[in-house]
Amino acid sequence: MRELLEAVADGSLSPAEAEAELKGYVTGDAGRFDAARQQRRGIPEGIFAAGKSAEQVVALVETALETTGRALVTRVTDRQVAALESALDDSFPNATVDRRSSTVHVRTPAFEPPSLDATIGIATGGTVDGPVADEAELVCEDAGATVDRVDDVGVAALDRILDQLDRLRDADVLVVCAGREGALPTVVAGLVDTPVIGVPVSSGYGFGSDGEAALAGMLQSCTVLSVVNVDAGFVAGSQAVLIARAIDDARD
Amino acid sequence: MRELLEAVADGSLSPAEAEAELKGYVTGDAGRFDAARQQRRGIPEGIFAAGKSAEQVVALVETALETTGRALVTRVTDRQVAALESALDDSFPNATVDRRSSTVHVRTPAFEPPSLDATIGIATGGTVDGPVADEAELVCEDAGATVDRVDDVGVAALDRILDQLDRLRDADVLVVCAGREGALPTVVAGLVDTPVIGVPVSSGYGFGSDGEAALAGMLQSCTVLSVVNVDAGFVAGSQAVLIARAIDDARD
Amino acid sequence: MRELLEAVADGSLSPAEAEAELKGYVTGDAGRFDAARQQRRGIPEGIFAAGKSAEQVVALVETALETTGRALVTRVTDRQVAALESALDDSFPNATVDRRSSTVHVRTPAFEPPSLDATIGIATGGTVDGPVADEAELVCEDAGATVDRVDDVGVAALDRILDQLDRLRDADVLVVCAGREGALPTVVAGLVDTPVIGVPVSSGYGFGSDGEAALAGMLQSCTVLSVVNVDAGFVAGSQAVLIARAIDDARD
Amino acid sequence: MRELLEAVADGSLSPAEAEAELKGYVTGDAGRFDAARQQRRGIPEGIFAAGKSAEQVVALVETALETTGRALVTRVTDRQVAALESALDDSFPNATVDRRSSTVHVRTPAFEPPSLDATIGIATGGTVDGPVADEAELVCEDAGATVDRVDDVGVAALDRILDQLDRLRDADVLVVCAGREGALPTVVAGLVDTPVIGVPVSSGYGFGSDGEAALAGMLQSCTVLSVVNVDAGFVAGSQAVLIARAIDDARD
Amino acid sequence: MRELLEAVADGSLSPAEAEAELKGYVTGDAGRFDAARQQRRGIPEGIFAAGKSAEQVVALVETALETTGRALVTRVTDRQVAALESALDDSFPNATVDRRSSTVHVRTPAFEPPSLDATIGIATGGTVDGPVADEAELVCEDAGATVDRVDDVGVAALDRILDQLDRLRDADVLVVCAGREGALPTVVAGLVDTPVIGVPVSSGYGFGSDGEAALAGMLQSCTVLSVVNVDAGFVAGSQAVLIARAIDDARD
């Protein structure tokens, strides 16, 4: 405790970092940020941008950067990203912004992903599943995992899956994203002996659209799967990281 | 008209057959039987036994036998079948009763299935899909089609499907029954160039059970399918017969 | 194989066509295009434009034109069509663009629909069903089928249906589109002996709107129908083509 | 008031009748019976037997007989009817019990249906709709209306409807019961100029079963209908009586 | 027939009127208009504007005016009304346009509502129910009925209803519109002896919003009601007209 306060006193630790260290969460203008989640759960708290103002997103990102060195923002709009980039020019001019679809990863030079000796495979059925897979991918990379991304292996043409079977089998854990009827995770899980996490994607139209058919199909799968909510790439990626870390720990 | 009445007069035609011929339907104790459906649509009216008393089922079967020479009864219970067999001992002692799961086909010696030069493939994912496939199978046989039944080819183990690919490709039209996530018709339709009719089966438990996930998945299929209602083996078989007959007509 | 590579070498075959020939699918900027679906299934892969950027639609159309000579795009917006026409001016200046409602068919002069000796009837209940029927119609024409379109025969005035009965009976297979209560396919199927594919349309308001009442009604039909998802004109048309081709093959 | 009390004193009015006259409802062992509904609304309160014990049904019937001279009980079981008949042997030995399917009408000799100069047509699509139509029929007869019952005119065979068109057109108001896709009220309403009340029936299986497709279809009808809840024959019959009485009043 | 054609020849009848007379419907640019519905059903075909282009609405209105002398358009937008008014300046400069909320009634000087000796009461729970009641009101006025409109009598303050009880009781038939929990038709129907038609209104938020709670509540009503779909003021008004006309006929 004393040490911590002295570090604040001599400036080697910001007050926010100290608060995060002591209480686990930091209270900023846009609400509390759970800075201790990284310690407690081994995965960072994501910033869910949908329904938040650009100002709120910026404030939360800055708090995250200040206390953990990076920020992971999902469901961003172009407007939010523009506001963010402009704000960071002032507050964190050295930060790197990596955007894929509607997910953004920001990090300061000081942040270094932990070394994690495990491979997470991420598969998609088609183009429309891309943004959800991107969300998962950035979480996994942030955690230091090796990611092997296998795109466009929808079940309408089995050859595309069978062509990639070796890569799917080599991963330590698999995140499989699919919309429409959502059969891909079932077909993949029937071919590998690693844990598969299914992610329903909100594509399609008519009855069962918006990912509902895919979710129901994955929950009803005649093989063994666990599932996250529709479009929840962030959650699936985080769960994969927790598994990958357990494996990594065991490898040590 | 004159001829018809004379046939009734000399006993070569029963009054019921004559009514059927003239008006298209016969009114019996248990309601009207659409005896002309065979002529009008090329497929017989099925007798849906669920929710009917044994007496009503018997009466409808007897009307069907009298006017079309056979009867197709779906969703029967053991009690209804016992009552039926006992009644037929009296009324149609020469009739043959063919029961598969909860479907029953009765025919008099006079009935002969039409000759139909076409093969209908019927595939199932697992044991639980059997009774639904049986319903379809009996309709197809009644219509004179060649039936090729391919059981237990669920998507949890792709090898089982690929092993049977030639048979699936050789059929003129395919009826594919599957419960749980209902992915089988999609996977099959991606491998053949014939029309596929998907039949969701009411298996599974929890969210999406009772065939709802399977129905939604087939309607959302990323390939080309048409679908019937959950457990509607009779409808799928009848639709397959209509297609098979069109092919047969063209072959002549 | 050698032949193929020599054709590429001497320029009579583009690399894309060669890839399509060899692997079945082509990988472009906007994802994989299943160029072999035509061979495997007898129907082309459609390009579903909803939710795609204009650039992605253009890229997929160009890949389709390059490998199969034509492209079928559904659910287009005016903006996407404008971008497409402008792009084609450069890349395929001789291509023809046929737009009906929200469906577009593009073809190069080299493309010739196959000859298909079968008639597909397409019926609608009212004006609002038009765009869905257009989707089906363009698929059928692309496949070389004769299309007989019978519009505005809703069940609220039976005379309109009975007036067109001969045309409905003359088709080899029928696609029947209806919104609101969706009773038209049932009424039509009771009057013909050909296979009927029902297409629920997302019209109406209040309970059962967005095609849900129509879908449920078609699945519950007291006659024999198979069904596709709400607004799935493309799927219904493709299924009709598969049936029509089977008939055409038998006619030869 | 004085008169009423004197009538109770000299026994020409039972206490229950007097209570009904004064307060509008009678409190018996099985709860309150709304004896004044007849006066207030022109239709009797029905006794809904489902979920009630045989004793409760008997008690309510006896209260109804005592105060209004008859009772209308819907959704009865065989056990309830047996208990009722046995109890009435003692309490109302001259009462007549008219049972049709699961509806029972009991009346004392003193009860005389009012004279009502109007015809209520009741149509059904098939056998399964019978019990719901019976419920409506007994309400209408109780009110003194002429009932014209037209059974088995399902839309799968339009001829059956067109054959009965004159009868359907001659009614002053129509109650049309239909299960499965529930298209019959729509088709009938397109052919007549009288008010049509649609009653969805809980038949069918799979998606849209239990009357849900029929209800949705009737609410979405492209013609003019009003609707009651699934299987609500009693409500539809009562609403038809209210309309018939308004017509009868105007005829006087 | 001859007469009709001569009337066309000498210009006293337009070709459209003649087609309407002969075939019952007219085919214009925007689809068929059921001009004979007025004769067949006693109520005009309404023009449902939602989802139609301004051009389609204008074309349908002009066809309606030409063949029946007036047009009733529901769910209009400001843009559609502007286009309509501008077009009518040219085609029907003497027509009168009566707009209430999102419903528009257009009539030529030649049109005269039929004389109808019956009163239709229309009640609403609150301001939000107004546009739905307006739809019903214009249909009733078009048919010549006397309309008694009773607004703002929601069940949260019973006094407001009891204050208006005499007016509610004096109507021959009642249309009662209510959103949220939709209890108003039940409360009103418990107080009158005339037929009540409930109209659920799509107000509210959260669970049961968009009229679903109101619809369910009216279908479950513990009194006697018939119901139309959510916001279906046009249907309720038309059904009320059918009942009012039957009463009017009986009065003659």
Add this chain to the structure above:
Amino acid sequence: MRELLEAVADGSLSPAEAEAELKGYVTGDAGRFDAARQQRRGIPEGIFAAGKSAEQVVALVETALETTGRALVTRVTDRQVAALESALDDSFPNATVDRRSSTVHVRTPAFEPPSLDATIGIATGGTVDGPVADEAELVCEDAGATVDRVDDVGVAALDRILDQLDRLRDADVLVVCAGREGALPTVVAGLVDTPVIGVPVSSGYGFGSDGEAALAGMLQSCTVLSVVNVDAGFVAGSQAVLIARAIDDARD
């Protein structure tokens, strides 16, 4: 602590009572019983009997009696009650069993309800709501509240409610149970200035049955209500007790 253990040692406290005192819960054969809920929340833990074996119910009741002097069991069957009475003959021969519908209250002579100076009104719409109201009533009595039960005041006949208005207004808090359309809590809450807790009851049939219409209607209420789940009489009664106790505390 020492005291407690000495009390166990000298037998004035059972081990179960001591465990309850120390840990708050007791672990018996049928799971943990939250004996401390009474202290922590001011209301006892109820024993939900549905889906439990008679043996499990008996064991939980005995644990409850041992630690808190009484037990409240909801959703019992006759079989469970018989087993319970037989078991209590041995284990707690002096206990009193008070059963109302499917709720049972057992207490030892030692148990005395706390004195609670507040009145809880409990109203029902009809006979079918009785068992749910009984559940609430027993909870309130157990807590020592005065209960004023007002039955059979359904909205189909407003007079019945207005007759009881004084009693409804005199309660400190109201629990109002209603099935079908569930309008009673709304109508009552519009007439009183005390908190009203609505309890939807699982009556009715067809769309919105099983309490769903009632639940939706209460949540959508145009007045101020809070709500519990369908048939949750125990929860509503407990919440009323918490409010009544707060009032009672303030009265002291």
Add this chain to the structure above:
Amino acid sequence: MRELLEAVADGSLSPAEAEAELKGYVTGDAGRFDAARQQRRGIPEGIFAAGKSAEQVVALVETALETTGRALVTRVTDRQVAALESALDDSFPNATVDRRSSTVHVRTPAFEPPSLDATIGIATGGTVDGPVADEAELVCEDAGATVDRVDDVGVAALDRILDQLDRLRDADVLVVCAGREGALPTVVAGLVDTPVIGVPVSSGYGFGSDGEAALAGMLQSCTVLSVVNVDAGFVAGSQAVLIARAIDDARD
């Protein structure tokens, strides 16, 4: 009465106030305002702005100010607030406008909140629950209650809740707002002995979003809660006021 009219005559009472006093409601341009609700129920009628024009909102606010001295408007848009502020500059230049998120409280200098000796706790799980809590907060303040607001205590980090336990326990009644899985009211209610009102918030995505999971979870809570509809902060706040007032009354 005489007094009242004299007060109008001498101008000390406006006609609107007099109407409100006499009839309980005032009829303005935008419908009736239930001015007597304050007297009858102890809580003011809120003005629900969603779906109303800015003009209607202004008119209702002015009527409310005129008759009760203040107005509470929920679900406002920026446009409505701007119109309101501009209008009030003219009509009520001394009024104070207090806006929090989408709720607005307007009061004239003459209005003074009643003195209410009770504390209402309002807790939220996260930032997204803020606007719903603001709605509740303004109702409570308007009624004169002391409000203790405890933000950001979501269940993902239990420490945050346990840190605030004393404040939660000190309130007389608690309003707990939570979206996503909505577990917060359950966890809080397990820790306090005061009544808890749960408010589901429409956050989240995929299955169970829009507050549906939260609503279901609160209704299924294994502890004692009552619930209001999704986002119904106004209703929850009003119910809390009714409870607080009952406590306050008892304290006197």
Add this chain to the structure above:
Amino acid sequence: MRELLEAVADGSLSPAEAEAELKGYVTGDAGRFDAARQQRRGIPEGIFAAGKSAEQVVALVETALETTGRALVTRVTDRQVAALESALDDSFPNATVDRRSSTVHVRTPAFEPPSLDATIGIATGGTVDGPVADEAELVCEDAGATVDRVDDVGVAALDRILDQLDRLRDADVLVVCAGREGALPTVVAGLVDTPVIGVPVSSGYGFGSDGEAALAGMLQSCTVLSVVNVDAGFVAGSQAVLIARAIDDARD
């Protein structure tokens, strides 16, 4: 291959074992058994007994014993278990039958669970979750994992969870079963850094019952979880085994 056939020839391998070895699945009277699943996926195929006849269950168990040495049967009834025990007396007299709730594990003396160096924690909220946890537990034990079962830690009393925190944190992977509102997996996952698999349990009544609220709540969880279908203890256990095995492999 030669070796295998020789082993069959000399009787050291049964034909079924050989078929399993060669084709991966065995075809018996009751359908195909996926004997190779153990090799392919590392988990055995479970036998889902619901809806199967006792004879089918016996046949499948015997096939499983013959090819893999043990069988895991879920959702058994007493009748099925009796039939199974009686049949095994003959066919596998040395087999051990371990039944917990509705799950049965049968093994021959030859079967030995693999050694697996990992701990799987299984937690439940209450008694009703027991049978689902039993299903998971038997799968984990079959795979050789160490199981730590933590019962009755429902969120209504947080102390019970916090008391067991060390055990929950010590597991390598957690399966958390909860019904009603299903908040337990969320609360647990907020406290540990291992992967948590949530299993919704079909308890509760009213809205959100049958596990639907729990499923929705877990999918909406504000922390990181993956989920299986309602009551899917077998699937959750199997997924936990896949993760545990990956950890075990890494530990070697």
